[in-house]
Amino acid sequence: MDKLVDSESIKDLRHYISVSGKIVLTCHVRPDGDAVGSTLGMMHLLRSLGKEATVVIPDKAPGNLSFLPGFKEMGVFTCHPEFCKKTVEEADLIICCDFNTPSRQDSLAPVIQNAKCRKVLVDHHQEPDRFADLMISYPDMSSTCELMFRLIAGMGFYGEMGLDSATCILAGIITDTRNFTVNCKNPDLYEILVRLLEKGVDKETIIKEALNTRSFWSLKLEAYAISEKLEVFPSHRAALITLDKDELERFHYEKGDSEGLVNRPLEVKGMVYSIFLREDPDCIKVSARSCEGFPVSEICKNLYGGGGHLQAAGGEFHGTLQECRKILIDAMPDYDRYLKNKK
Ligand code: 5GP
Ligand code: MN
Secondary structure (H helix, E strand, O other): OOOOOOHHHHHHHHHHHHOOOEEEEEOOOOOOHHHHHHHHHHHHHHHHOOOEEEEEEOOOOOHHHOOOOOHHHOEEOOOOHHHHHHHHHHOOEEEEEOOOOHHHHHHHHHHHHHOOOEEEEEEOOOOOOOOOOEEEEOOOOOOHHHHHHHHHHHOOOHHHOOHHHHHHHHHHHHHHOOOOOOOOOOOHHHHHHHHHHOOOOOHHHHHHHHHOOOOHHHHHHHHHHHHHOEEEEHHHOEEEEEEOHHHHHHOOOOOOOOOOHHHHHHHOOOOOEEEEEEEOOOOEEEEEEEOOOOOHHHHHHHHHOOEEOOOEEEEEEOOOHHHHHHHHHHHHHHHHHHOOOOO
16 A cells, blocks of 8 residues: 555654543534544544543534444534533544534634644645644545544554444545545555455445435435426536525425435536535535536635535535525636536
C-alpha cells in the first residue's frame, strides 16, 4: 500500500494519543456514515489502547446507523448539552473527524473551539480551515474512514483493532463510496477492505443496514419526489428536486429519510448533476451530486456558502424554498461551461 499519509503526521498523532488519557471524537452536523464510522471506529480503537474515549456529535445521527457498535453511547449535543460540554472540557485531546470548518458543527462549534486542549483534524474535504493543532487533511481519499484506517495502521495499531472498530471503519467507507461505486479508483482501498474483512467484519450486514434498509415512509417519499417533484433542465444537464415542509410532514419525514434521493436523477442517461432542496426547520438544506467531474462543490460554495467534494457537496440556505430554487435555476447557465459534451 502506498504510504500516502506523511510520517510526521502519524508520529505526531501517535504522540498526542500517548500523552492523553481522555480523548473526545467529534464530527459534523447531520452526521452520515463516514462521520459516525470514523468517530466510533477510532473510539473503539482508543479504548482497546486503554484510553477513555467518548464520541460527541452535534445532533442526532440517522437510525440506519444504529446497528454500529457504540451508537447509543454517543453524546448528542442537542439532546444532552451539559454532558457534552463537561466531556469536552475534561478532554486532553479532541479529534475532529470528517469536517473542514468549525461552522459545520453548528451550535457545538464554540464548545469545541473554546476547549483548551490540543485538537487534531482528520478529514477528506477540500480547503480546510486551520482550526486544529495538527491538520491531517487528505481530500483525495474516498472517506475519512479510509484515512482513519491508514492512520491506525500507520501508527502500528492494526493489531489492536478489534471487530467493533473495523465494523465502524468499513461502514464509513461503504457509505461514502456508495458501496464502492464512487471515489473508489485507488486500488489501495481494496487492500484496506481485505484488512478489515480479516477482522471478521460482516460486510453484507453493513450494506443491508446502512444502505439498503429504509422505512415505509422513506420509500413512499422517494417515490413521490421522483414522480411529482423532479424537474429536469436538459440544456444544462441538470435535475432538481424540492420538498417543502408540508410535503415532508405528509410523508412522516424523519432524519435520514431522504438519504440517497439526490443520486437517483443521475441514473438518467445524459444527466450530469442533480440538486435536492429540502425545507428543514432551521434552513433549506442543499444536497448536490454530479458525474463527469462537474463541480457541484462550486455551485454549493458560490450560491449557498457551502462546499464539500467536487461531485458530492451541500450547503444551507437561509430564506424561502422558492428563493433558493430561483437562485439555482438563474445560475445554471453560468455552469454550462463545465459540461464536457455540450448539447
Ligand atoms: P450531503 O448532500 O450528503 O448532505 O453532503 C454531501 C457532501 O457535502 C458531504 O461531503 C458534506 O460534508 C458536504 N456538505 C453538506 N452540507 C454542507 C454544508 O452546509 N457546508 C459545507 N461546507 N459542506 C457541506
Ligand atoms: Mn466523508
